[in-house]
Amino acid sequence: MTHARTRYSGPITEARAHPHSLVEQGFATDEALAAVLDRYPADLFDINLYDYDDEGQVSLRTGARGRLNGGELLEAIQQGRLWVNMREVETGWPELWAAAMAEFGKVQSAYPGLRAVRNAGQLILSSPKARVPYHFDAAGVVLFHMRGRKRVFVYPGDEAHLPERNMEQVVARQTTEELPYVLAFEQDAQVMDLEPGQALTWPVYAPHRVENLDRFCVSLSMDFQTWPSRFRNGALYTNAVLRSRGARPRMTDRMATPELAARWAASLALKRMGALKSRLEHFEREFEPEVGVADGAGALRA
Numbered sequence: 001m002t003h004a005r006t007r008y009s010g011p012i013t014e015a016r017a018h019p020h021s022l023v024e025q026g027f028a029t030d031e032a033l034a035a036v037l038d039r040y041p042a043d044l045f046d047i048n049l050y051d052y053d054d055e056g057q058v059s060l061r062t063g064a065r066g067r068l069n070g071g072e073l074l075e076a077i078q079q080g081r082l083w084v085n086m087r088e089v090e091t092g093w094p095e096l097w098a099a100a101m102a103e104f105g106k107v108q109s110a111y112p113g114l115r116a117v118r119n120a121g122q123l124i125l126s127s128p129k130a131r132v133p134y135h136f137d138a139a140g141v142v143l144f145h146m147r148g149r150k151r152v153f154v155y156p157g158d159e160a161h162l163p164e165r166n167m168e169q170v171v172a173r174q175t176t177e178e179l180p181y182v183l184a185f186e187q188d189a190q191v192m193d194l195e196p197g198q199a200l201t202w203p204v205y206a207p208h209r210v211e212n213l214d215r216f217c218v219s220l221s222m223d224f225q226t227w228p229s230r231f232r233n234g235a236l237y238t239n240a241v242l243r244s245r246g247a248r249p250r251m252t253d254r255m256a257t258p259e260l261a262a263r264w265a266a267s268l269a270l271k272r273m274g275a276l277k278s279r280l281e282h283f284e285r286e287f288e289p290e291v292g293v294a295d296g297a298g299a300l301r302a
């Protein structure tokens, strides 16, 4: 049986790596990373520690930025089991962002019909054994890999792997739990090993997860919206509102552009009205990075 790789109609039909030059431009050296860690705004950090059980189910602890200087924080990540996400690279590291946008232009031009209307980026520094759980992004993604090696698993975007109801919940920020995952999905994965200098992209909305291959890893994860993804996200939001009021909306992958556009327009009004309150949990910080302790996760200091 062949799986459609995605329920999305965009031009990217499977995961594929493209070359990029961010490594040669010097953005992933210890010196450059320690310097950017020193000056990056503390409120733009997410520091996560993931654990998995035998069924592949994840639990998450979140850390505070803490008080390590850039060099020490880099060392804690390199020794530990941390996943550090620095949001808004477009403001936090404009030089890297400008270089990455130039590279994005080349990737985009490989897909006739693909036109991003908004891009944003996260710089991800992660420990040699870090793993990111199964999830999807409500956006297109280009993962510019710059250091270390990682294995990316990309799954079909069909109802079995990416239930429309869960998409609605994530888009409407009604859950932090991303998508249901079972080990049996592994036989459906497209598996790609990424080396520095490769940028991986995959079909918009395709579920994925990442395992580092025993090396400290640096990647810039760039997400982007196109008009079709914007319409689709808006339609998913509107459907989440309708469903919360007892309706049973049609699946968005059965809708043509005019209906998606109408539901996107409705979503703008619904958001203005505050139709759904975000139910994202507020995670209590449980640790802060520390050098020379288990997992790189030390006790919180007041």
Ligand SMILES: [Fe+2]
Pocket: 135, 136, 137, 141, 208
């Ligand atoms: Fe992702």
